[in-house]
Amino acid sequence: MTNTTLLAPYSAGPLGPLPNRVVMAPMTRLRATADGTPLPVVADYYAQRASAGLIVTEGIWPSSRGQSGWRYPGLETAAHIEGWRRVTGAVHAAGGRIYAQLMHGGRHGHPLSRVDGDAPAAPSAVLVDPSRVHVPGGKADPVTPREMTPDDIRAAVQDFADAARNAIEAGFDGVELHGANSYLIHQFLADNTNLRDDAYGRGSVADRIRFAVEVVRAVADAIGAERLGLRLSPGNPQFGMAEADPGPVYRALLDEIDGLGLAYLHLTDNDRYPALADLRPHWHGTLIANVGENGDPTTREAGEAVLASGAADLVSYGRAFIANPDLPERFEAGAPLQEVDETHLYGEGAEGYTDYPALRQGLVSAQTSTST
Template structure:
């Protein structure tokens, strides 16, 4: 009997050879201007056997740059750099979406190309200390509260970056509405203290900005090329969501009919997002069941598929050290551990030097 994870799946106009998605993971291998280094193409091409690859978070404009050496998708050099990546992935038989990640309140003048203050829904800083350029640390800065013009600009920045992604040859984009970044900041209790139409005092206020971004990008490049990632209740980087259910049910109900490529949903022990939101979502659902938990195993992925809570399963840490992860699952082969000392360095070591299974001597039961 074929494992559910290894069965093919039709995602819009794409046929995925398996149901394993490589989750977006920041690795800091961009040049200082945000252009991906040549080794980035090699890295993703090595993992092209994933049913779908979602890239690390990419800032849509310098206004949304969260950290030094994170990649961008704003300039012609960025587009050329990412085209090398998509061409390498496609040549290896893969499929790849770009994750657009606006940092919002994340960032520090010492880590931003413009050397300016970041901006978010409200002037609430991230917990400190924060990482800055060249491996240092600093106290966090208080972000500027976004004006109405700033919000409109952020929507347009996502649209422009999505169009740049298409020019770079991506199969689609994923909007990062999770894990404490800008869209999540509008959804959460402690980072959205606004008293205008985007604030909690207005019906639908918390979900207004996410919906505007999703709708604008879908209109620009096609809903079938647009995905959204959410992490209801995720407390990373000091996020507080006291009762995520009503907010996320409202958001899902408002976007369910748009025909998006997928919803990428992180489950959480404090709020069972998959169980609560899956019945409200009628499109493809990618489940991430390893956030803030042990890394997702083959068995955990199979269980989520078998339960009907998900159509696809995203794997993060396992793909870092195992570029041929689907083949390893198919053979029940052992997984290699991550070289944590070189996880966030800037070169090939700990990035593209993990061997494939066919380069190892394996003893299988």
Template structure:
């Protein structure tokens, strides 16, 4: 193992990455009420353009998939224009950026959705409560409406259309959020998919919707511009998967031949997904080992690469507080701490005001 592995360049499909550090997607609530990213979002991501690759926060593909108030969308002309400002800023700073499409499924509440309606999911199983709603309030969760076959077909189409919108907005590609309790994950999990039709029941049924979405997006923008994030066994927001291995093995066996740009895979304490699934995936693999744990250190990232479990490593909270994280790793400089008070507010504070390394040095007169 060498100290420079994370900082080594990597060719990811058509993208030449200066290092193997990926900025993980993180919800930050910096959108206008209609879902258009605020101007400060462009500055935030441009500051972090030194990452090998940036993956945005989750973006709803249509208002039907909106999971929270002031989360961004990729449905309207205003959304495309707002995200174009972001991608232009990142590219001008020398970076590369993917749009993560995140359909909330059962997540959400009429008080936190533009349409004011009840969200829908694979089955009528509510999330644990209480849930956050607009203007910082909380409410008891409502049972989601069980998706009909027409709803499922619409969700597939919504993802494909949002992917096309992402390319129109200048993104380098799209990551599909199949992790952390959102819609694709809900179809895969035991307790959120109680269906007995062709979209549930068996392993083949559970993976049907994810495969349809992935295939539709790959057909729309190209497999070489399409990434996929999965978190097998992740218990966040009340998810339960007693035996993830058969389901996720079958899913990867189905989509591996498509030639996707990458798989972004989260490890889990109860199911070592990286170890189990690495040999079933023949394309580039991004590992995330910090979910539900302390922030990933440089040493932990280097160990994942040295063990051959992944080609790149994603960092979340460390990129929040350190816009120049690769430079800090390279120089051994200390890291800024995260401003927890402003993680989910709507302005620049705790978002674009973290100092870069050269600012820190200048502040002490060196």
């Protein structure tokens, strides 16, 4: 049975050693320039949270073909790499560890919000949940993506591998592939977003998982499996996703990649499908659990219950890290948690981003003169 204390060190597998088992979950914050370069204040934000056992960044597009929204950061150009190098340097100077989450939007995205001005491409030409999407200056109706060709699929796999190399060049300790929450890898796995009748489609479970497996293998070959994590959210209905019976698909996926020696699996649980209970036997490496998505924020007690059950080795926290940059210290002190300022979740400046006070004053500032 795993240690039941979130504050206990973790040293098993290629991910360790970590000073605690509290992981900062990836969260979109939109602090990037129009071309996808992270703003200077991003270095402050992540450095302030360096006491996490591990930080996983917000979703970063691997290429302009995968950009899902305006002011989302990228990892394609020299400017992107340099911008992220400032972030990783600040985190490492503060004693932290940080992975870059690579997030290809697939059917997410709008020509007005993408640096290349193109319509998005996806496994099938299926419109995203029909709520309006953010574009510069306001909102617009979503656009129907075009169906990816075999060449598009090969290019996407290569884009992930190239971006992973860029992440290592930028100083990241590793990379997390975003295979969850309705983005491209998830779109290949889900029932209603993958209507293909070729080797990447509906013919069998093996076909449905093919793209995910190819991406994992390509990135593992590019940077080493020991520096690669994968996030999955089986049965997550966000943005109109539908998976009637996730179990067979995700069990097959994990059986296919379990022996590659990945740094970790990052798995979200939900009421529709008990992913942790069903999939834990199919994963023999480090497992990070997220149990608060689409529900109440995860408490310390809820996180330690997950560890005590043996369902996971580490627990990721999202909203709690937004308002509490020193979350592990607050857990240790038994201090109350601050509330999130919902009005400034997204924006360009420090307000609602780097201005949450710590228990001990003197938050880390990596770019004090420029992060405003």
